[in-house]
Amino acid sequence: MRDEISELKKIRKNIASIITTNYDRFVEEIFEFQPLIGNDILLSNPYGSVYKIHGCVTNPLKIIITKEDYDKFDSKYELIRAQLLSIFIHNPIVFMGYGIGDENIKSLLKTIFTYVDPNSDDANKIRDNFLLVEHEKESSSHDICEHDIDLEGFSTIRINKIKTDDFKEVYSAISDLTLPISAMDIRKVQNVVKEIYAGGSIKVNITEDLDSLNNNDKIIAIGSAKTIQYQYQTSAEMMGNYFNIIDESNSQILTLINKYTIQKTQYFPVFAFSIIYSNINNIKTFKERQREKVQSAINLISESCKVKHNTIDGILSDTSVTESNKNNAVLWSTFNGGLSLEEVEGYLRGFPDKSDAPYRRILCAYDIKKYGT
Template structure:
């Protein structure tokens, strides 16, 4: 099945699960887990000898324990900076001591990691693809990521959730940063102790994520087929869901792993079996390609009844009701009689409620965001507007991404005449 057809079967907003491969694809300065630790080791010692010594000692059951390597490097980094206050890493020491003086628990190693990952400079050859990636945000419910950098929340303009914030969150329009973020270095999860502590507290976060996985399609980006993060997610789901149930089939059908294959332009999805210790073989859907644009365009092209961000707005109002906010209830048969309060939540028949939340001025003010996201669903509201001939209105741009504007040609003539009049008066 082609990717466009596969994605078109989604009935709900997909969740993106984003791994290191996405940052490596789009950012000039990004690292694999090994690459990040090797970089710190080199900057600290002037060579990678120490790193490879530790790597040699941290092989267990055929796999390298990068969490243990990180623990060794963290200790070495701390000792080096303690003994050389004014050296190469003076700025890291400055931040550390300033934080401690202000009662903020701090960690030199993680401060430096945050500095290394702070750049969001894009690769020039990926700018077109990044623009396509941004357009998917209007149809994405939320993002889960193990990445520390701020690429996703900056691109999508989503709210990052770190640590305990994940437990008290509104999922729509959020980025769940389950391994921490450079904005709060002390919460980065990278060493063995970090992971031990995380695993002890993970049950509550697991329950929150499980709800997302059961009710939404999941698209994995930036992971390989054998990645432990994917296997752990599948373990989480099928520990609580009977593998042979209808619910399990629905979940499997909604799973899509996007696996990178250099140079491939494939748009075909296929089934793939994953062996997980303690479970029978689990079958998911996979696409192996280098054509990420087709995937992004398929997600952005989804036609859903309401955008993810509008759901977030409604959930925020409902949350305010739960919290005991100042709520006024009005019962009326005439929606036009409602006063223009700060927030209005309308419940009723779809025949009596129209989807109107953008004025003409708001649409003009949000022009660049609408164009960037190709938000054609929103632009259908133009058919409800009465646009005066004397009014400037960017109909040419809007019509380029929405072909269902009824009076597009009439509006274009109006705008051309306005421009001609301006030129005559020069």
């Protein structure tokens, strides 16, 4: 199950949005998407959202669960249904967790093909965008087959279907897609445009050197594509996004490493990155530098920080270690195997300022211990 969830996280970079009838928070916690309930769906950014069309445990009053609730939903929320239909018609859709006879699937298809002639070219394009992944116990098949769905008195619709018990391979296939522009990048751009549209501060800079601009600036570049290039993530930002990159196995973004100038004095974790993206230039040199940097940091740690604790909480509550030395103690225990790497990962994920030197040192030590060979 853990391996399956790990693969599920990796598809985040290639997923625009999720529509679910589940009430729990599993999906938004895994994908870190914004949950949308009820009328919030109408004002939503379709990228990076979880459409919880039957409500959520966080807002019990809006949960749709009884027959009366469903009848009310069908009659009252026409605009929401229209928005969802637009998403279904214009995007590739993977149905998961539903059976072929599920009424939600049938209702959706019936509504779509009320507006689209089932025998038209448009209908064929829509069908090609649909893939139903149906659970079949102990099946390892990943063959895509065509399946006819009888919409009771309306029409028979043919869609693509996989029946399997191995969802991990399905997730891997989605994760391995190389898109010209990832859904993650589109989400970033839309958030920037939304901020500007809402009245964010706008200023004009005329520059011939894009690298001189602050990476937090919102930039519209005018000129030839041959002369304008901009890397949207610096090496420091990549370190801050270390775990997201690993979760998503995002090899595309790691190609930027070959464009960076990484100094000898700079902390940079390359071991995990080199597993995801095997074409990093000078990788042997980078690994040697990383080991040397971490070892140098370890050598400078005072004896008072070399406490024998097997948990980070134990270090943080140890009054013999000063506040300014807590992270040095965590670094020393991480490097010397005193702490579980799972706990160190949690500590790093929750680190308040990922631009701080302590974060970078501990991260590089963690990277060596977890992925070093």
